[in-house]
Amino acid sequence: MAKSKLLVVGGGLAGLMTTMKAAEMGTEVELFSLVPVKRSHSVCAQGGMNGAVNTKGEGDSPWIHFDDTVYGGDFLANQPPVKAMCEAAPGIIHLLDRMGVMFNRTPEGLLDFRRFGGTMHHRTAFAGATTGQQLLYALDEQVRKWEVEGLVTKYEGWEFLGLVIDEQGVCKGIKAQDLSTHEIRAFRGDAVVMATGGPGIIFGKSTNSMINTGSAASIVYQQGAKYANGEMIQIHPTAIPGDDKLRLMSESARGEGGRIWTYKDGKPWYFLEEKYPAYGNLVPRDVATREIFDVCINQKLGVNGENVVYLDLSHKDPHELDIKLGGIIEIYQKFVGDDPHKVPMKIFPAVHYSMGGLYVDYDQHTTIPGCFAAGECDYSQHGGNRLGANSLLSAIYGGTVAGPNAVNYIKGLDKHVEDLPSKIYDEAVREEQAKWDDVISMDKGNENAYLLHKELGEIMTNNVTVVRYNKQLQDTLGKLAEFKERWNNINVNDTAKWSNQGVQFTRQLRNMIALANVITKGALLRDESRGAHYKPEFPERDDENFLKTTIAEFTPSFEPTITYEEVDCSMIKPRKRDYTGGAH
Amino acid sequence: MADQKTITVKIKRQDGPEASTRWEEFAVPYRPNMNIISVLMKIRENPVTTSGKQTTPVAWDMNCLEEVCGACSMVINGRPRQSCSALVDQLQQPLTIEPMSTFPIIRDLQVDRSRMFDSLKKVKAWVPIDGTYDLGEGPRLPERKREWAYELSKCMTCGVCLESCPNVNSGSSFMGPAPLSQVRLFNTHPTGAMVKDERLNAIMGDGGLANCGNSQNCVQACPKGIPLTTSIASLNRAATVQMFKNFFGSDHMVD
Structure with missing residues (x-):
């Protein structure tokens, strides 16, 4: 009997974690990505990753994290997988720390945590303001090790064109194309995991990277997979308006004390702090976005009459800003030209994340047998609104569930793809x-x-x-x-x-x-x-x-x-x- | 806006790896705060040169557009850099855009940087962990050490340092500054240091440290401000110490 093989589409956090888990179980993995995986969109995540490690004496717990997440999502998420994710979160943070992620530390050398929206607890582990980049690199490095050991083969610069589905409606591989040579091939796979990220580019300009067209998930949907809660699109409250892209200014800016304001009657008006005295600037994203939108569009109180309000860090210690938020301060300086240490930043909401995605069961299995999904392209964790710093968690967590479940699914098959006739693959390529x-x-x-x-x-x-x-x-x-x-x-x-x-x-x-x-x-x-x-x-x-x-x-x-x-x-x-x- | 300002941009084109090169000139409507990516985007919406010739859209690599993915490196007005963070207002016109010449050309401004990822394999640029199962907390790390190590960990494998280095070219085996600096990063991490001898031995031979000519271009060119020459100096010292350890036998390999 031939060896079994798993195909993973997408090399961001979810795809890389899936790959590692499967390789660790001895399964051969072929990993497909439009770009060298190190350039995947996970790299853009800034603020951090949530996990109730409770190192600040606040009595935080996975249950409170679970409650914050479900409440933050306005109760639209199925609760069992959310609970499982929040319980796994502290372990995931420690795992990434063991992989060498340069998380910020306390004076005692322990992981530091900061606050994020929709919670009262310091629950977000972070590496400056480039946490996504640091997590992605750690997983990229681990997968490179598996590549050297021969269990993982990467196809970088290949585009997913569709699943290969047999007469019984079961997924048996994928069709893909080399973006340079245009060669189209069908790849045999006993199972496929889609980890293809979000669809922000549908909205033209967004905080997303250029590859985030949602095209791959859309193809699987067009091939018959169910797609859930598609209408739930997160608009991030704070991004820099731009010609080519709307660049994210992380929620961690507010987590570290950043204040949102505009002028009203000639005086600074901290409208979030006024309306939400307990949460202040750290209300969830949908709430902050609607308030900023209302202030600019309905009340016409944007700064200088434009559709922007201030995100202000200028009252903070400049050295501390560099250590905790260096990445986003650099982005603002480079792309706008002003120095956020000294002047408030001008921001406006922008399309950011899709809570909706491919429908999956609690094993991350889509409605097409043999095809799994993990990360932003699946719908499972965030309900009607995602809390900040939960996406890095759900991407990695999704991979830790999809990888082993795909391997177990393969173990239950009576026939392996290498033993199938070549007919469906030849036809797939012709089509x-x-x-x-x-x-x-x-x-x-x-x-x-x-x-x-x-x-x-x-x-x-x-x-x-x-x-x-x-x-x-x-x-x-x-x-x-x-x-x-x-x-x-x-x-x-x-x-x-x-x-x-x-x-x-x-x-x-x-x-x-x-x-x-x-x-x-x-x-x-x-x-x-x-x-x-x-x-x-x-x-x-x-x-x-x-x-x-x-x-x-x-x-x-x-x-x-x-x-x-x-x-x-x-x-x-x-x-x-x-x-x-x-x-x- | 009757008197719409335009900017002139000359782009070096090449249809494929074996094809001949040519220069094409385009005029693009100016907008404040425009970067090189928006210039290229404007061209593909209407790919016509200043002489009125219909041409193909320019091929280039890009992704994040906020200088963290490393995709969009090219040579702009003679200087290798990220095109997303190259703002037109800060550049002399007419603009010239060329692909990086150290790497094989794919098409137009697209280049093949796979040799950089191969080097990361060669130097074992990872922390060797036992597995992804739950083994509790990671090692403690002093925050001040973490701060400089974090600077090294921002390398996005963009290739700008290799392009600027006179010792990296098709006739040389030198791996360049980026992968070398990763050796320093992983030898700093408490778990990574457990195989630091293997990494140092990997950069002591051909293509490693000895090929650096100390021109110091890399540290000037790096878009993330990574102290590449400091890394190389520190590695030179570590490699010398390692050489003695190798000579004195296995008791002293890793401590």
């Missing part, structure tokens, strides 16, 4: 080759893919982010149907058969349009306000009708079929979410 040939020969039309993408981004940002109205959501669906047609009229401007980025982007754009439909339709049908999803026409949370997971299924028209599933609230009874009082 993808034909699709590619079609796109690369799109040289007659008059649409530019990048301009069409810009339009998509503007419409999605205007209508499907902070404040949502049914009329505009309905119009957006109409626009998306038009985009789907206009896509056929793209001129790729380049028919080169070598490293053709325009054709690759054109292909991704179609998948972005498919996923934009999921986000918009889910938002249209959810007639309530919960977490990041806010409708002024339905300002209250409606547990009776919508304490439910939204489930989207693909149809060829691109407008998904939506159904709902009950949420498992068996551990913490849903209660009103309100941060204006003290601890919840």
